[in-house]
Amino acid sequence: MVDYIVDGNIAVLEINNPPVNALSIHVREGLLTGIQKANQDGSVQAIVIIGKGSTFPSGADIREFGKPPKEPWLTAVGEAIEASEKPVISALHGTALGGGLEVALFSHYRIADERSRVGFPEVKLGLLPGAQGTIRLPRLTGLAVAMRIITSGDHINAPEALKYGILDKLISGNLLQEAKTFAKSVIGKPLDNRRLSKIAVRDAATVDKHFDEALAEVKRKYKGMIAPVNCLKSIRGSAKLPFVEAARLEAALFRELLTSAQSAALRYSFFADRSAPRWKLPSGASIENTKPDIIKSVAVIGAGTMGSAIAICFIRVGIPVLLVEQNDKLLQNALKNIGQILQGSVKLNRITADQRKQSLQILRGETSLDIVSDVDLVVEAVFENLKLKQEIFARLDKICKPSALLCSNTSTLDIDKIAVATNRPGKVAGMHFFAPAHIMKLLENVYGTHTSPSTVATIMDIGKRIGKVSVLVRTCDGFVANRMNRMVGNEAVFMLEEGALPQDVDRVLEDFGMAMGPFRVTDLSGSDVGWRIRQERAKEQGIQLTYETRFVNGERYSSLPDRLYELGRYGQKTGKGWYRYEKPFARTAYPDPEITDVINSHCRSLGIERRVIPPQEIIERCLFAAINEGFKVLEEGVAEKPENIDIIWQYGLGFPRYRGGPMFYASQVGLKTIYERVCYYYDAFPHSSYWAPSDLLRKLASHSTEVPIDQWTSKERSRL
Numbered sequence: 001m002v003d004y005i006v007d008g009n010i011a012v013l014e015i016n017n018p019p020v021n022a023l024s025i026h027v028r029e030g031l032l033t034g035i036q037k038a039n040q041d042g043s044v045q046a047i048v049i050i051g052k053g054s055t056f057p058s059g060a061d062i063r064e065f066g067k068p069p070k071e072p073w074l075t076a077v078g079e080a081i082e083a084s085e086k087p088v089i090s091a092l093h094g095t096a097l098g099g100g101l102e103v104a105l106f107s108h109y110r111i112a113d114e115r116s117r118v119g120f121p122e123v124k125l126g127l128l129p130g131a132q133g134t135i136r137l138p139r140l141t142g143l144a145v146a147m148r149i150i151t152s153g154d155h156i157n158a159p160e161a162l163k164y165g166i167l168d169k170l171i172s173g174n175l176l177q178e179a180k181t182f183a184k185s186v187i188g189k190p191l192d193n194r195r196l197s198k199i200a201v202r203d204a205a206t207v208d209k210h211f212d213e214a215l216a217e218v219k220r221k222y223k224g225m226i227a228p229v230n231c232l233k234s235i236r237g238s239a240k241l242p243f244v245e246a247a248r249l250e251a252a253l254f255r256e257l258l259t260s261a262q263s264a265a266l267r268y269s270f271f272a273d274r275s276a277p278r279w280k281l282p283s284g285a286s287i288e289n290t291k292p293d294i295i296k297s298v299a300v301i302g303a304g305t306m307g308s309a310i311a312i313c314f315i316r317v318g319i320p321v322l323l324v325e326q327n328d329k330l331l332q333n334a335l336k337n338i339g340q341i342l343q344g345s346v347k348l349n350r351i352t353a354d355q356r357k358q359s360l361q362i363l364r365g366e367t368s369l370d371i372v373s374d375v376d377l378v379v380e381a382v383f384e385n386l387k388l389k390q391e392i393f394a395r396l397d398k399i400c401k402p403s404a405l406l407c408s409n410t411s412t413l414d415i416d417k418i419a420v421a422t423n424r425p426g427k428v429a430g431m432h433f434f435a436p437a438h439i440m441k442l443l444e445n446v447y448g449t450h451t452s453p454s455t456v457a458t459i460m461d462i463g464k465r466i467g468k469v470s471v472l473v474r475t476c477d478g479f480v481a482n483r484m485n486r487m488v489g490n491e492a493v494f495m496l497e498e499g500a501l502p503q504d505v506d507r508v509l510e511d512f513g514m515a516m517g518p519f520r521v522t523d524l525s526g527s528d529v530g531w532r533i534r535q536e537r538a539k540e541q542g543i544q545l546t547y548e549t550r551f552v553n554g555e556r557y558s559s560l561p562d563r564l565y566e567l568g569r570y571g572q573k574t575g576k577g578w579y580r581y582e583k584p585f586a587r588t589a590y591p592d593p594e595i596t597d598v599i600n601s602h603c604r605s606l607g608i609e610r611r612v613i614p615p616q617e618i619i620e621r622c623l624f625a626a627i628n629e630g631f632k633v634l635e636e637g638v639a640e641k642p643e644n645i646d647i648i649w650q651y652g653l654g655f656p657r658y659r660g661g662p663m664f665y666a667s668q669v670g671l672k673t674i675y676e677r678v679c680y681y682y683d684a685f686p687h688s689s690y691w692a693p694s695d696l697l698r699k700l701a702s703h704s705t706e707v708p709i710d711q712w713t714s715k716e717r718s719r720l
């Protein structure tokens, strides 16, 4: 794992632990023995530490966290590096992150390939740079820069790192050769002024001011997260305490984080990010064995808000789009809006004016569907109506070339029912974008009974090309996101009928960490959207919905949202919804006494006695109901693994990353507790059949010890 190579009077310790040279136990052992050996070797006068392959170490081995720690710890290795009597030069390339950068900060000199990046991303794992990173970096950069680098977790490029004093020299040629030459040039020079533990923090006197400012900033930016706060406390220690005591404080703050639920969730999320796009079908077809088609052109059908935003996703990565809308006026409006949105991106420095121009050059608006005959992929984004979609797909099937994929942006409808309208069901799939589609990272890709593996490979590949986090799910009503989120919406409204107000429910869920509570979310999209869908469904079933309707097909129903619609309270667009706004499209939501009156009179007319609903009940009824549904989604194979569900919630539904996702959260609460509470609510609300406990949940909860989340599907699903 660490090769020891002597070239003349230079010992080279080459770290070889692909893919990112993580500082696993064998690397730490190799570094420690390498340093000791070089110090004992009379012919060696300087030591170079370098990474083999694409990078200098990108950090500690994250898979080791949460397991019993193995010595030597990174700090001990680092202290041996700093204590070396012979100069140690770290030669950085690729991404020198976390523990990797700490190794460099223990070294006496740091040189780097000019294309390399450095950083302390620990905070994104709910940790701090615990091998003295928080107390060494301020000694080089000063407090403000160190606080920004460590609390943001952002990478910085080599020239910037040079400017801050983190690096001593940038290299444009052969890194190893240059490192050896550099090493020879520092042989015999005094080392004490190169040992960061011997150097003071130069702006230590200003630490309280920097701390207060940075603390206010992280509390606003990373609400609810403990790691950025601990990072700051440790950096403050670096300025206030003698080095050894500061190191002790850092170690204590690191341990607190390492054992925290937040870090466990963030580390899980790190691996879930990488695992979710790796799709596999029940047939065995997978990302490993299926090639995607190459998509060179796309048509988007429907130039509403969604269709326009979807078009942007493709044109900004250079894929030409035909945007089709029947009505020329709507089409022209959409083209204008797209131009404005891209202009906004230029203003925010997300793209250049040239990139905007190039994107608009490959966008063409049309009013006839016939024009799409030659595109490789169609994304339909018309109104959520099965009949309408079936008609469009039947027409597309006739117009498009046989190899074209026909995808729907439906958020709920069964892909199989859309595919039957075509003679190419293998080439039909769902691509469910989340609003606003040009901003939201999630793409929920949906396969139907007949969708071919190559279609799946293609939609997953194109999702990656357009910069989305793509997750594959099987078709069902609402797929994963809307199917599970429906329970949150239902329970939230039922709690209004029982005693809560919209702001109570939203506050509890936002305090939990959700980006927005369900009522604020409804106000954003508009209560008219849900009303239309409910009316449509009722019509299909021959049901008349009235204010007195309390059950539909035996299921509890609340007409409160219908009352809102009748009052013209469509949400932000009308300046009032579940909340009041200063004016239409204003963002700030104010609790509205009028809504309290509407809710109270609704309860009176239905004879419901209101009660106080405690925060814990709000959490349980919204989240446990969704979690129970999540287990059904797993048991039916709609989602292949819990990570897929959690990534959908993080990137599509605003679930706090530091809680991992609803399924990871369930694993932390404990499945026995979740199961018992689900049973309790099923008893209490038998007319909400989604409370019927999932079989998978019941079986997992019946184990005498908690089944780890990575075994949920393998352990029980095959036996169901």
Ligand SMILES: CCCCCCC[C@H](O)CC(=O)SCCNC(=O)CCNC(=O)[C@H](O)C(C)(C)COP(=O)([O-])OP(=O)([O-])OC[C@H]1O[C@@H](n2cnc3c(N)ncnc32)[C@H](O)[C@@H]1OP(=O)([O-])[O-]
Pocket (backbone or CB within 6 Å): 019, 020, 022, 058, 059, 060, 061, 062, 063, 073, 074, 075, 095, 097, 098, 099, 100, 102, 121, 122, 125, 127, 128, 129, 130, 131, 133, 251, 254, 271, 274, 275
């Ligand atoms: C006594 C106290 C002691 C305290 C010690 C504290 C030490 C320290 O302060 C803590 C840390 O360093 S915390 C760490 C701080 N460092 C970080 O947080 C850096 C985390 N890593 C990254 O940000 C990105 O991986 C890179 C930018 C490095 C490369 O991006 P890219 O080129 O797109 O590649 P990719 O697809 O992302 O990864 C490729 C494969 O490598 C895997 N893997 C990666 N890093 C790993 C790791 N550290 N570990 C294990 N595995 C790691 C990854 O899962 C994937 O595996 P798969 O099986 O193929 O799925």
